[in-house]
Amino acid sequence: MLHLRLIVPPDLVPPVMKILEEAPAVTNLWRLAGAAAKPAGDLVSCDVAKEDATRVLGELRALGLEDRGSIAAEYVDVSLSQGARDAELAAEGSPADAVVWEDVERRVRESSTLSISFLVLMVIATMMGAIGILTDSIILLIGAMLVGPEYGPLAGISVAVVEGRLRQAATSLQAILIGFPLGMVSAAALTALLRLIGIAPDTLLPEDHALTLFIAEPNWYSVIVAVLAGVVGVLALVGAKSTVLVGVLISVTTIPAAANVGVAAVYGDWDSARGAATHLVINVLAIVVSGITVLWVIKRNRIRRSEHGSASALRHPV
Numbered sequence: 028m029l030h031l032r033l034i035v036p037p038d039l040v041p042p043v044m045k046i047l048e049e050a051p052a053v054t055n056l057w058r059l060a061g062a063a064a065k066p067a068g069d070l071v072s073c074d075v076a077k078e079d080a081t082r083v084l085g086e087l088r089a090l091g092l093e094d095r096g097s098i099a100a101e102y103v104d105v106s107l108s109q110g111a112r113d114a115e116l117a118a119e120g121s122p123a124d125a126v127v128w129e130d131v132e133r134r135v136r137e138s139s140t141l142s143i144s145f146l147v148l149m150v151i152a153t154m155m156g157a158i159g160i161l162t163d164s165i166i167l168l169i170g171a172m173l174v175g176p177e178y179g180p181l182a183g184i185s186v187a188v189v190e191g192r193l194r195q196a197a198t199s200l201q202a203i204l205i206g207f208p209l210g211m212v213s214a215a216a217l218t219a220l221l222r223l224i225g226i227a228p229d230t231l232l233p234e235d236h237a238l239t240l241f242i243a244e245p246n247w248y249s250v251i252v253a254v255l256a257g258v259v260g261v262l263a264l265v266g267a268k269s270t271v272l273v274g275v276l277i278s279v280t281t282i283p284a285a286a287n288v289g290v291a292a293v294y295g296d297w298d299s300a301r302g303a304a305t306h307l308v309i310n311v312l313a314i315v316v317s318g319i320t321v322l323w324v325i326k327r328n329r330i331r332r333s334e335h336g337s338a339s340a341l342r343h344p345v
Contacts, residue, residue: 028111030101030103031075031083031099032100032101033072033092034071034097035071035092036068036096039090040069042090046083046087047083050075050083051079052080053074053083055074055106055108055110058072066095066097074106074111074114075114080100080129081128084098084129100127134264137179138176138180139199140199141198141202141206144176145179146205149176152176152210153171153175153210153282153289154214156168156282156286156287159283159286161231161236161290163236168239171282172279172281175281177203177282180199180206181314181315182261183198184318185261186318186322189326207285211292212289213289215290215293216289217289230294239283239287242302242303243291245309249310253309253312253313256310256317257316257317260314265322265325284304284306284307288300
């Protein structure tokens with residue numbers, strides 16, 4: 028269930044109450060007239076089944092409630108009432124597959140913006156990746172993948188494209204276009220420093236990092252894994268399944284590839300640098316394209332359900 032707390036201006040109270048009272052998936056509805064002071068209005072509260080939350084929120088936003096009043100939502104972990112069970116039964120679909128689109132947009136927006144913390148994490152992740160390549164350590168590469176924040180902007184691009192929000196897509200793309208080059212430069216700088224002080228070897232031969240050599244040698248398996256990771260990543264995002272998303276971060280080699288470009292450049296191994304850069308591009312494109320595809324299917328299903336609900340309401344008016 029999703030709990031909604033609304034502040035409703037007096038003139039919007041009738042249409043808002045009509046939407047909530049007529050929605051079968053809404054329960055525990057109550058209203059305190061004139062209880063809100065900033066902004067002024069009535070305080071309205073209710074619970075709505077997650078499967079129908081996006082439709083209800085969409086109708087409330089269409090009234091202009093988010094501009095003139097307030098809409099706050101939070102998940103209800105436990106709701107012990109027959110009314111809640113009836114509301115979930117009235118909503119189409121399974122709660123496990125429910126997508127609250129507004130929540131998806133919020134989480135993506137927070138993690139896809141170019142910020143100091145994003146850049147710091149990119150620098151640290153690619154440096155960890157560089158050390159992982161120099162020491163031929165898969166464990167360090169996995170750690171670098173987990174630290175890397177790049178999935179947020181990639182998901183942000185996918186969501187923005189599906190929603191037709193070009194400004195948001197440009198913001199996420201900016202984070203990618205600045206973050207990865209900065210990471211490559213940081214990896215190269217660290218590698219050069221380690222060579223200078225004698226920690227890193229003077230030469231880096233293929234046999235010196237056999238376990239991590241795959242990063243600079245993309246193939247069709249790289250494409251397949253990236254596509255699958257993009258699909259699973261979006262499903263984890265819309266379902267708020269953080270443990271699944273961790274697995275996605277480990278499965279794609281975006282951060283290691285960026286780190287490998289920097290390391291290879293310092294050693295003058297331009298074939299490896301090109302291979303790693305190709306691997307990076309493959310991962311980024313596959314994740315974004317597969318993400319857009321899955322989100323488009325989810326959106327079309329949401330529109331179909333909304334149209335089906337409207338048609339049912341016309342056939343069986345309240």
